[in-house]
Amino acid sequence: MSKQVKKSEWKTQLNWTIFWISSGFLLAFITACLINKDLTYSAVGIGFNFVGKYFGGLVQTMMVVFWIMAIVIAFSKWGNIRIGGKDAKREVKSISFYAIIITTMLAAGGVFFAAAEPLSHYLSIPKHFLGIQSGTKEAVSYALAQSYVHWGFLVWGATAFCIPLMVYVKEIKNLPMRPSSMLYPVLGQDSVNGLAGKLLDGISLIGVAAGTIGPIGFLGLQLAFALNNLWGVANTVPIQMTIIAVATLIFIVSVSTGLMKGMDFLARSTIYLSGVMVVAMLVFGDGLFVIDSFVDSYGVFTKEFFHMALSRSDVAWSGGWTIFYELWFLGFGPSMAVLTINLSKGRTLREVLISIALICPIISNFWFSIFGSTTIGLELNTPGIISNAYSQFGMPSVLITVLQQLPLSAIWLPLALILVVLYLVTTGAGVAYSMSVQVSGMDVPYLWVRILYSVLLGTVAILLVWIGGNSAMSTLQSFIVIAGIPLLFYYIILMPGLIKSLNGLYRSRKHRIDIVESLEEEEA
DSSP, rough: HHHHHHHHHHHHHHHHHHHHHHHHHHHHHHHHHHOOOHHHHHHHHHHHEEEEHHHHHHHHHHHHHHHHHHHHHHGGGGGGBBOOOOTOOOOOOHHHHHHHHHHOOOOOOOOHHHHHHHHHHHHSSTTSTOOTTTTTTHHHHHHHHHHHHHHHHHHHHHHHHHHHHOOOOOOOOOOOGGGGGHHHHOOOOHHHHHHHHHHHHHHHHHHHHHHHHHHHHHHHHHHHHHHHHOOOOOHHHHHHHHHHHHHHHHHHHHHHHHHIIIHHHHHHHHHHHHHHHHHHHHHHHHHHHHHHHHHHHHHHHHHHHHHHHOOOOOOOHHHIIIHHHHHHHHHHHHHHHHHHHHHHHBBEEEEEEIIIIIIIHHHHHHHHHHHHHHHHHHHHTTTTTTTHHHHHGGGGGGHHHHHHHHHTTHHHHHHHHHHHHHHHHHHHHEEEEEEEEHHOOOOOOHHHHHHHHOOOOOOOHHHHHHHGGGHHHHHHHHHHHHHHHHHHHHHHHHHHHHHHHHHHHHTTTTBBBOOTTSSOOOOO
């Protein structure tokens, strides 16, 4: 009897429209790849170029607006709202809070782009830095500063923007933790249950899926290069696909154990091992150069922030870098907000928004400075020592090549490989779990839903590497951009509702820590 009840429950609990929009898109892409991979590859490239050319300026402008809104909210009266109610106690320790959020949000950036991107900008300085010569000591700070823009305040601001909306609809209106619920303050209940809501939920899941599939593929390419470089394993497309398949099996196990078991263990392990790698870079690399570069580059970053964020001097370059990153993280926004709120009970909105919009970006920037400065420092002292591998094998080669130049590389290289695997698995598990929450409306989604999304994420990553072949990197990037652009317009629609949501939360006596007894609680 109990089995029959459970069977009926999962049939009614899941939002099947959302489920089929998101999983259906991924299944359709898988089918298209299997039918005609060349045509699918061409379609992805055309879509990428169209988005970068016609919507790039709007993307760059709105990302600045979203972040500024989040900062204003954090330091306003609205920051006194406590998630879960004014008497709520923290259920997640700070180390777990930051570990899960940073490892999920950084995704491939932690070990894939952190060394490679600053080197790329150093070797070919962006055109908006007038008068700065590529490959010179002067170019170091500008290269690092550009990386900070791509991995700093603006991209984290997309998640921060969604958090107050999601808290309001969850705790005041008792709506499910889905992106569609954020439409309530703007368009009302009918929009949440109607076509607009279903489309937003489906598109959000597609966006976050694409933003996760990319990192899975990036890290798979990095592992394949490492295995080839260290042990002579052939760096072929089948090997790359096999690596991603094995990683998918690992994060299926992780996501099956739940948020605070397997995922927390993986996130903590990733953070601790990241700390070891930071110490290795500072002690065995040129630690003084790293610190000086961080200080100097942050000066450039603060001075040139809006110039770098809004530059359209090279549309093609902006599409491949700035727009790519911003749409990647824009797609992550709603799902990361769901994950963040699940970890934030007992924290005030001010604490959460400062963490997401300021602290986490600065931690990310420092991480990039450590790896990027070490990489550029080696190249600056011995031209060609890193850039030759980069020119021949691309971004996947940079971190491994850098570590080979450090003392005790026999220790750091295996640790780096473990770190790559941990980031890959943590990213896949975290997002598969968050997607399952949105589809089911449950704090602990059904096991089969978690496993299904894990399988879909891994499978699409494998096929993107397959259809991309030698251009797998650009194919993964293009897929992320195409999937992320529809969400931009939903974000714009949500802007008026953000203020309404904050006012609704502020009128709720049970959520404010600066409560004034004369104010009445908002009516249900």
